[in-house]
Amino acid sequence: MPLWKRKKKEETKQEKKIEEEKKENNEKKASKLPTSIQEALSEEPEIEIDEGLEALGIDLGTMNTVVARPAEEEFLVKQFPSVVAVKKGTNRVLAIGEEARRMLGRTPEDIVAVRPMRHGVIESLEYAKFIVQYAIELGSDNSPEEIERVAVGVPGDASEVEREAIEEATSDVGMDKDNVIVINEALAAAIGAGLPIAEPDGTMVIDIGAGSTDIAVISLGGITDQETMRVGGDNIDQNIVDLVEEEFGVRIGIHEAERAKVEVGKVFTETEDIEDKEIEVVGKDIETNKPKEITIDSELVAKAAEPVVQEIIRAIESILDRLPPELVPGVYENTVLVGGTSLMRGLRARIEEETDVPAELVDDPLTVVAKGAAIVAAEPKTLEPEIRLKALK
Numbered sequence: 001m002p003l004w005k006r007k008k009k010e011e012t013k014q015e016k017k018i019e020e021e022k023k024e025n026n027e028k029k030a031s032k033l034p035t036s037i038q039e040a041l042s043e044e045p046e047i048e049i050d051e052g053l054e055a056l057g058i059d060l061g062t063m064n065t066v067v068a069r070p071a072e073e074e075f076l077v078k079q080f081p082s083v084v085a086v087k088k089g090t091n092r093v094l095a096i097g098e099e100a101r102r103m104l105g106r107t108p109e110d111i112v113a114v115r116p117m118r119h120g121v122i123e124s125l126e127y128a129k130f131i132v133q134y135a136i137e138l139g140s141d142n143s144p145e146e147i148e149r150v151a152v153g154v155p156g157d158a159s160e161v162e163r164e165a166i167e168e169a170t171s172d173v174g175m176d177k178d179n180v181i182v183i184n185e186a187l188a189a190a191i192g193a194g195l196p197i198a199e200p201d202g203t204m205v206i207d208i209g210a211g212s213t214d215i216a217v218i219s220l221g222g223i224t225d226q227e228t229m230r231v232g233g234d235n236i237d238q239n240i241v242d243l244v245e246e247e248f249g250v251r252i253g254i255h256e257a258e259r260a261k262v263e264v265g266k267v268f269t270e271t272e273d274i275e276d277k278e279i280e281v282v283g284k285d286i287e288t289n290k291p292k293e294i295t296i297d298s299e300l301v302a303k304a305a306e307p308v309v310q311e312i313i314r315a316i317e318s319i320l321d322r323l324p325p326e327l328v329p330g331v332y333e334n335t336v337l338v339g340g341t342s343l344m345r346g347l348r349a350r351i352e353e354e355t356d357v358p359a360e361l362v363d364d365p366l367t368v369v370a371k372g373a374a375i376v377a378a379e380p381k382t383l384e385p386e387i388r389l390k391a392l393k
């Protein structure tokens, strides 16, 4: 079933004028799209799209939800932690986003602060709906009724139930189900990064988030191979907590572990010289139960990250094992790293060292999925087979 309304053309003079205006607008919109698709779209379109349509792209992440709205030549991007605080036993939402995040693990008995997404999937539909609603409100500047189409990025192995759950969540906030597009996160990232997805040569996206890692090969606008793992930055944080307890006998909170990872973290690499840094964190001495300050250095974070890094590299290697030779040059030329965890110092170099694939870190690794989804919401034709084929001619 088509994702946007098809309309029949009528050959009246006035409509022709409208047509011309539409074409002009189309060209303006198309300037945000990857070149090959842009070219295909600039040919006379066979399928009409609704004009002046207000679109939103949402990346419903384990840790952060990002919402992007196409605006002129760029995007308005907003993000918030994917956390909801609710009064226990009721449906009353007390806080969403940053305020709710601060309550995680610290709430009084009558308040529950939850992360509805775990390892990239919706764990609690009830709470995820609040996140979606908040994202649409925030992305539309408190005018959700203006939004006509939404595209939501999900991990590659999201089940039909999870996809339906997202449709349900969006329709619950007043969106027509036909105007909700659930898109593979990796494909959205490739579109957001401007990769030549419509070409037959192949491109690869390595998306390392908080709760999941997606590696996808894309050719002719579709996913040809994909590995999804339920590991990411969250696992590194937990490993830091465990390692600190083992080495110092001090239990630190998960927020402190994440702060240490972001501020001094690195990944072991032989080809890049990475400055070692240190950070002070306060935890609880497990023998005395008293607060104790300790110093975490880059080396400790690298140790904590190592199992996760190795798992990611193994997954890339499995994809490379299966890669048809026809797609190798494209993947070699066009592999990008996205997702917040790809910001870890040394990770890009390490991947290149071990897999011989030169990967480029995009400029906006935390927001590129939402931007790609916003492009698809504004122009679902980006995903259509006829556009891919046209782009080939």
Ligand SMILES: Nc1ncnc2c1ncn2[C@@H]1O[C@H](COP(=O)(O)OP(=O)(O)OP(=O)(O)O)[C@@H](O)[C@H]1O
Residues within 6 Å of the ligand: 059, 060, 061, 062, 063, 064, 065, 117, 119, 120, 121, 208, 209, 210, 211, 212, 213, 232, 233, 234, 258, 261, 262, 265, 338, 339, 340, 341, 342, 343, 344, 345, 365, 366
């Ligand atoms: N500078 C940085 N260095 C290391 N890690 C970082 C940095 N900035 C953010 N991160 C980590 O990136 C992760 C968040 O990334 P992102 O927002 O892409 O994930 P997500 O979309 O919420 O998760 P998922 O895609 O798994 O659902 C967190 O684990 C965060 O700690």
